[in-house]
Amino acid sequence: MNDLKLPAIDYAALAPMLILFGVACLGVLVEAAVPRARRGLVQVPLGLLGLVAALVFVIAEAGTRKRTAGEAIAIDGPALFLQGAIIVLGVVALLLIAERSLEPGGPFVAQPARPVGSEADRSQAAGEGGATEAYPLVMFALAGMLLFVAANDLLTMFVALEVFSLPLYLLCALARRRRLLSQEAALKYFLLGAYASAFFLFGIALIYGYAGAITFSRIHQAVTAGTGSGVLLFAGLALLAIGLLFKAAAAPFHVWTPDVYQGAPTPITSLMAACTKTAAFGALLRVLYVGFPGATWDFRPIIGVIAILTMLVGAVLAVTQTDMKRLLAYSSIANAGYLLVGVLAMTPEGVSSTLFYLVAYGFTVIAAFAVVTLVRDADGEATHLSRWAGLGRRSPLFAGVFTFLLLAFAGIPLTSGFTSKFAVFGAAFGGGQVWLVVAGVVTSMLLAFPYLRVVVMMWLSEPGESTPSVSVPGAFTSAALVIGVLVTLLLGVLPGPLLDLTTRAGDFVR
Amino acid sequence: MNFPFLSVLTVAPLVGAVVVALLPRTRPALAKQVALGWSVAVLALSVAMWIAYQAGGDRFQFRESYPWIPNWGVRFTFAADGIALVMLMLIAVLMPLVILASWHDAERGKRNVPVYFALLLALQSTMFGVFAAADVFLFYVFFEVMLVPMYFLIGSYGGGKRQYAAVKFFLYSLVGGLFMLAAVIGLWVLGGHTFDWQALVDANFSTGAERWLFLGFFAAFAIKAPFFPFHTWLPDAGGAAPAGAAAILVGVLDKVGTFGILRYCLPLFPEASRYFAPLALTLAVIGIIYAALLAVGQNDLKRLVSYTSIAHFGFIGVGIFAFTTQAGTGAVLYMVNHGLATGLLFLVVGMFVARRNSALVSDFGGAGKLLPLLAGVLLFAGLASLALPGTAPFVSEFLVLLGSFTVNKTVAVIATSGIILAAGYVLWMIQRTTQGTVNPALASNEGMRHDMSLREKVVVAPLIALIVLLGFYPKPVTDVINPAVKATMADVGASDPAPAAGTTEAAR
Secondary structure, rough: OOOOOOOOOOOHHHHHHHHHHHHHHHHHHHHHHHOOOHHHHHHHHHHHHHHHHHHHHHHOOOOOOOOEEEOOOEHHHHHHHHHHHHHHHHHHHHHHHHOOOOOOOOOOOOOOOOOOHHHHHHHHHHHOOOOOOOHHHHHHHHHHHHHHHHHEEHHHHHHHHHHHHHHHHHHHHOOOHHHHHHHHHHOOOOOOHHHHHHHHHHHHHHHHHOOOOOOOHHHHHHHOOOOOOHHHHHHHHHHHHHHHHHOOOOOOOOHHHHHHHHHHHHHHHHHHHHHHHHHHOOOOHHHHHHHHHHHHHHHHHHHHHHHHHHHHHHHHHHHHHOOOHHHHHHHHHHHHHHHHHHOOOOHHHHHHHHHHHHHHHHHHHHHHHHHHEEEEEEEEEEEEEHHOOOOOHHHHHHHHHHHHHHHHHOOOOOOOHHHHHHHHHHHHHHHHHHHHHHHHHHHHHHHHHHHHHHHHHHHHHHOOOOOOOEEOHHHHHHHHHHHHHHHHHHHHHHHHHHHHHHHOOOOOOO | OOOOOOHHHHHHHHHHHHHHOOOOOOOOOHHHHHHHHHHHHHHHHHHHHHHHHHOOOOEEEEEEEEEEEHHOOOOEEEEEOHHHHHHHHHHHHHHHHHHHHHHHHHHHHHHOHHHHHHHHHHHHHHHHHHHHHOEHHHHHHHHHHHHHHHHHHHHHHHOOOOOHHHHHHHHHHHHHHHHHHHHHHHHHHOOOOOOOOHHHHOOOOHHHHHHHHHHHHHHHHHHOOOOOOHHHHHHHHHHHHHHHHHHHHHHHHHHHHHHHHHHHHHHHHHHHHHHHHHEEEEEEEHHHHHHHHHOOOOHHHHHHHHHHHHHHHHHHHHHHHHHOHHHHHHHHHHHHHHHHHHHHHHHHHHHHHHHHHHOOOHHHOOHHHHHHHHHHHHHHHHHOOOOOOOOOOHHHHHHHHHHHOOOOOOHHEEEEEEHHHHHHHHHHHHHHHHHOOHHHHOOOOOOHOOOOOHHHHHHHHHHHHHHHHHOOOOOHHHHHHHHHHHHHHHHHHOOOOOOOOOHHHHOO
16 A cells, blocks of 8 residues: 655744734634624734734745645645735725724624614614624635635636635625625625636546646646647636636626625625635736646637727727726726736746736725725715715815725826736736737727716716715724825836836745 | 036935925915025026037037936936026026916916926926936936826816816826837847946947837827827917916927937937938928917917917927038027017916906907007017017027028928918907907906006016017027037938038028
């Protein structure tokens, strides 16, 4: 009988993930052990501390290039950068999630299982403390994302995909207001997400059939050698891409996005828009750059068409939206298209520009959703666009901040939106993908219109009867907002340091 | 002298804007005084720069360069040639006058007064930057950011369909800007990852790439200028903007388009410029005739002035793409003179509109009997605008036609007919507003009883003086422009035809 050899495990390299999984488990214990009223007081510092500790380990590992845990996990520049980005964005999103002062009980419902409209449900809407289970769920999701971007074989990647997706499905159902919308969002996200996972899994099976392996280095060898059946390769890669592009919210796999973004509690929406997108593109980068660069000529036209379709769908449908959260959802779809443009450069600049874009967009979008949580009336957030009319007169500060964020989305210079667009377009141009740059520029023009419409609404219209007031944000939301806006400005004016970082982090280990 | 004029000029108005914006809303008078004082100080600095500039010296002077984004080779590089210098002066001269002319504009409609003047100063800062930049990336940044203050000036403080006009202005300019962005990225990748203007001029591109890049830049500038058929935003924006902002918009901001063609399209893409010159000339000539015809039919004074500007931009376009030093000098001089003349015209029209609360020609009639002095100034502004000999625009228009006649007779002849149409729209407009029997509605109008106040006289006097002065003695300006235009034409590779006897005398 052969001896089983245990793979060598580099615990320091895995520490960020281990810490977050540990914190998540601790959070579950806190739910069991601490009285309901005091759980929030424990969970928030626990989560923040865990994230900070994980970040410390990520930074300590800077410069590492190795595979560990039997080649299942790769710790290299992109992985560490993405893990750091997810953690930092997660901290900012967690601040929004922890906000309790905007409405009694916070943004989450106490007992999501109670039937909507029942007596018990009405009483909990009135101000019962929100579910603190959200915190461990968020930590599980973030830990899964860290694993997702570091996964070096397809099975680990699939496990990570499920680990971070399942908590998000649950979190979507926890909105305190408009419960039916929230539950619908969760169900939709779950069903479509399950399909996407199934596609992904099927893709893994086909790729295994092609390459006889699931690690990216072996797949790369097989693709370069070009020995196996082309059908298996292309069908497998297509199915894998569907699974990943679903999470990235690229058209035509985007249909869940507006509904889920609208129905989910706004802090969770910001978490999905920033962190999930980062994780999904991180994994997509690794799959395409490490596993399948040999098939670039085969997949680039198809994913290029998807990129253009994504930008077009996002831009055109954003024009017709009347709800702020849906508008931001379509804008997020369009941004997935711009990110794909960067990915498809298939050059080192392509990686670094995509990484830069992910960070820049993440901060801006969290800040934008932070403003959305503030504009509210007695029934919760007032997300209908018409309600934002004249907001500039009511509350010039927040309208000014939101205008700045919209200008960033529109790609006006001196905001991070411009520098990041410049980075991805420049990379794509350098990679010979001029058609994608032209499509990106044309859709940017379309996309400017919905943003501008909101600016017009806020500043140039007179406030009406139904214009809600802007709540004074609590310390947590203020902090998230200030961080988001400052980073948006800073990356627009002085992108140098982060560009340096992404350039140095752009090298995958195979 | 090594004083960093250009960066200080770019930053100073921005600081002023922040200061003015922070002044309490309840003290509008203070905000106005600070803004006026600030803009006068900026003007003084600009005059010092004009004196320090050596007309016969290097092509680019006052060069400064600081690192900004090393990863992309982006630097804060400022440098001014003669063309940029005269545009910078034009902004510096117009801004205090516009602030003075807008003294009461923002008070109507309970808008925030300090913010209005802060936006004007911020706009001045971005315009300085756009003309002073010698780094393509920096130029692009200013080119886009410039839209934001102007957007709010039109949208928040304008009249009529201000929201529609503001959005249309922003979207048109942004569309052009994004075409340019694609071209800027292409230029950067193909030109060896640098944005330095000089390095890019020295770079070589393949013919195909050069033509596409030219089109990207040209689209942005043709929308900005605007040339036919990209002009439709200007009458809306000019008609809706408050008079002061409209004077800046048409007088200076649009010149970024023609300036950009001279500074970027021609030197960077000489082959493509020659290739596309017939197209550009055609658009310019159509613009001259078409806009003049539309101007004749306008009933709204501000829209009418906007259309006249489009016609004038056609002349500038002809001057640029004729590729002779004479026509080029005429075009640049036209950019200055048009800024003065149309600026004056917009400000005077604004004074009429402020009295009547309407910009419709049909709401006036015989106003000259009630306001003889103001009507006289309108007549002068109108005559300057139609390029009457003795006013500054005549010199430039004459130079443009002369310079283009030597190389392209057809274009010159068709363009000349634009002069006749110009006489038509100006004189007919003046006749309908200020002459004839007094409109009964005017006689009972309180505002129409006050002729020009001292403030309004102070606003128009320097402009009238400059128009007359440059009409008789343009040499100080042409001396600065000429070397720069010569160098630009050398970049394009165009050589002047042998000058017919006496033409240079006509220029003086």
